[in-house]
Amino acid sequence: MATRKTSASFWVLAALLEGPAHGYAIAKRSADLSDDGPPMGPGTLYGTLERLHAEGSIEPCGDEVVDGRNRRIYRITEHGRSIVIEENAQRLASARRVHRLIGTTA
Amino acid sequence: MTYADWIRLASRSFPRRWRNERGQELFETTIDLAPAEARRPSVRVLVDLMISGMSERRRTRPPLWRWLYYSLGGKLPLQWHPWMRDDLTGRWFWFRDSLRRTWPVAFLFGAMKVAFAVIARKTTPGTSMAPFLLAYFSFTCLFSGFTYRRNRRRIWEQHGYAEDGTWARPAPRWSWPSQPRVLPPSFPIGPNLRFFGFVLVAASGCWFYGAAYPHESFRVFGLTAYHDPNAPMGREAIAILAAVAALSVLVVGPLLARRVGRRPLRDRPPLGTAAGRNRRNLQLGVLALAILVTAPAMTGVLPSMATAAIGAACLIVGGCFLVIAALVRHAPLTWDDLIRSRKDPTGCATGG
Numbered sequence: 001m002a003t004r005k006t007s008a009s010f011w012v013l014a015a016l017l018e019g020p021a022h023g024y025a026i027a028k029r030s031a032d033l034s035d036d037g038p039p040m041g042p043g044t045l046y047g048t049l050e051r052l053h054a055e056g057s058i059e060p061c062g063d064e065v066v067d068g069r070n071r072r073i074y075r076i077t078e079h080g081r082s083i084v085i086e087e088n089a090q091r092l093a094s095a096r097r098v099h100r101l102i103g104t105t106a
Numbered sequence: 107m108t109y110a111d112w113i114r115l116a117s118r119s120f121p122r123r124w125r126n127e128r129g130q131e132l133f134e135t136t137i138d139l140a141p142a143e144a145r146r147p148s149v150r151v152l153v154d155l156m157i158s159g160m161s162e163r164r165r166t167r168p169p170l171w172r173w174l175y176y177s178l179g180g181k182l183p184l185q186w187h188p189w190m191r192d193d194l195t196g197r198w199f200w201f202r203d204s205l206r207r208t209w210p211v212a213f214l215f216g217a218m219k220v221a222f223a224v225i226a227r228k229t230t231p232g233t234s235m236a237p238f239l240l241a242y243f244s245f246t247c248l249f250s251g252f253t254y255r256r257n258r259r260r261i262w263e264q265h266g267y268a269e270d271g272t273w274a275r276p277a278p279r280w281s282w283p284s285q286p287r288v289l290p291p292s293f294p295i296g297p298n299l300r301f302f303g304f305v306l307v308a309a310s311g312c313w314f315y316g317a318a319y320p321h322e323s324f325r326v327f328g329l330t331a332y333h334d335p336n337a338p339m340g341r342e343a344i345a346i347l348a349a350v351a352a353l354s355v356l357v358v359g360p361l362l363a364r365r366v367g368r369r370p371l372r373d374r375p376p377l378g379t380a381a382g383r384n385r386r387n388l389q390l391g392v393l394a395l396a397i398l399v400t401a402p403a404m405t406g407v408l409p410s411m412a413t414a415a416i417g418a419a420c421l422i423v424g425g426c427f428l429v430i431a432a433l434v435r436h437a438p439l440t441w442d443d444l445i446r447s448r449k450d451p452t453g454c455a456t457g458g
Contacts, residue, residue, distance in 0.1 A: 023135045041151055042136040043116075043158030046128065050162060069134050 008040060008048045010091075013057060013076055013084040020061055022071035023049065049074060057083055109140060109147060116152045119159025121166060122192050177206035179386050181264055191271060194261060200254040204246040210390075212239050214397055299431035301389050305396045306424025310351075312400045313417030317410045318344045344414045351418040352425065359429025366434050 008030075015021065015029035026049075027040050040048075052058045057080030061073050076084070107115075113136050117129055136155070140147065168176065168186040176182050182190050193199065215238070250257075259269050267273055295302070318341045 023131065024138050027135070027139060041154030041158075042132060042139055043151075043155035045135070046132050047158035047161055050124075051165070054165075069131075071131060072128070 006048075007034075008044050009052060009057075010084065010087050011040070012045070012048050012052060013080050014088075016058060016074060016076040016080070017084065020073045020075035022064065022066060022073050024066075024071070026074070052080065056080075107146075109144060110137065112147050112152065113137065113155070116147075116155035117159065119156045119163070121159075121163050121189075122196065123188050124162060124166075178210065178390075179264075187265065190261070190265065194258050195271065199258060200250045201247065203254045203257055204243060204250045207246045207250075208239070208243045210393075211242055211397075214394060215239070218397065218401060297385055298389060299427045302392060303424045303427030303431060305393055306420045306427065309396050309400045310348075310417045310420035310424060313413050313420060314344060314348050317413035317417060344410070347414050347418050348421065351421040355422055355425030355429060358422070359426045360433060362426055363430045363433035366430055 011030035011034050012026055014033050015026045018029060021029065023042075023045055027042070027045050030040055049058065053060070053074075056077060058074045058076055061075045064071050064073050110133070113133055117125060117132060120129065120132070136147075136151070140151075167173070167189050168182060172182060172186065176190070193202065196202070262269055262271065
């Protein structure tokens with residue numbers, strides 16, 4: 001069984017499923033996907049990007065100038081795609097188990 | 107401080123090489139993610155930046171055992187060369203270099219104290235080596251002002267870089283000179299003269315101290331002292347003996363240097379070679395032996411006269427080593443030349 005990913009890693013990989021993006025866009029997408037309160041902190045975001053890059057789950061695919069600022073664009077690799085799919089399946093299984101408990105104890 | 111100043115301050119927790127590459131992007135993204143009317147970043151954002159920076163530092167630094175090996179003069183694998191580059195080009199390299207020179211001594215003294223306590227079956231609750239270690243660390247910090255550049259150059263060369271940090275690849279074998287090289291006879295322990303000299307001079311200080319203050323030296327280490335209550339040699343006599351020994355170094359040292367000077371010293375072998383590793387192991391062994399042999403001086407085991415005589419002998423020999431190392435010219439040959447000449451005595455190198 002693969003190592004469980006942190007919440008930040010999962011949402012960053014999920015955000016990149018929509019397509020390559022730079023750091024600011026990843027933060028916005030992950031905030032929309034997770035539907036949590038505050039968005040991911042910039043330190044957590046870039047630390048997660050570095051860690052996922054070291055693991056081979058994402059890779060940089062060039063730089064782009066956005067609003068006069070140089071941004072590095074990332075895309076998800078096949079390895080990262082398989083990780084987020086597996087992680088999502090594990091989370092769904094956990095959610096179903098909890099849902100059954102709620103149904104039996106209600 | 108403005109919002110940007112706070113962000114820049116918190117971003118300093120990231121490694122310097124990371125800041126050089128990605129720091130501007132991190133800064134701009136943090137500014138973009140900030141609330142529109144925020145005048146100062148929240149504690150959550152600042153803590154998030156600092157924790158991520160420290161995590162990145164921890165992730166990209168070598169493991170502890172690699173760092174210990176590196177601090178003792180070992181070589182780091184290629185994957186940690188970026189960390190090493192930050193270490194060598196950082197502003198506080200001289201301070202870190204002093205720390206690296208202090209911890210082996212602290213470890214040896216701690217091990218010695220534990221060993222003595224186990225052997226003597228005594229505990230020493232009131233004694234502390236902290237003043238000595240603090241003095242030693244201060245001395246190395248003071249001395250590192252003269253040596254940290256050489257140490258940095260040595261580490262660059264050991265890992266295959268030039269002094270400015272650029273990759274220095276060795277010349278191909280086909281470019282070696284074809285004329286035969288004749289090696290002059292060299293002084294065999296030339297590269298170790300400075301090191302042995304400093305060790306012996308430091309040991310002589312311990313011996314003189316033990317001779318002049320046998321009671322206080324007993325209190326420093328908390329061991330049961332066997333001392334001569336009727337010490338035949340007064341402190342004034344010990345001071346005169348030390349001064350005479352120091353003055354004799356100034357006379358004998360240059361004479362020996364003049365004699366040795368006709369035989370050039372070898373250049374220091376790089377640590378990546380077998381000769382370099384042997385030199386380092388020899389130096390570490392001599393340092394450990396000097397500490398173990400000098401320890402009895404601090405316990406007042408020997409009479410004051412014998413202790414002072416041993417101190418004078420150490421001062422003379424060590425001082426002469428330092429004078430020779432300072433005055434004798436170094437050979438124009440490098441260890442690469444010596445190794446190549448040993449492998450190809452005729453000097454006619456063939457390809458492959």
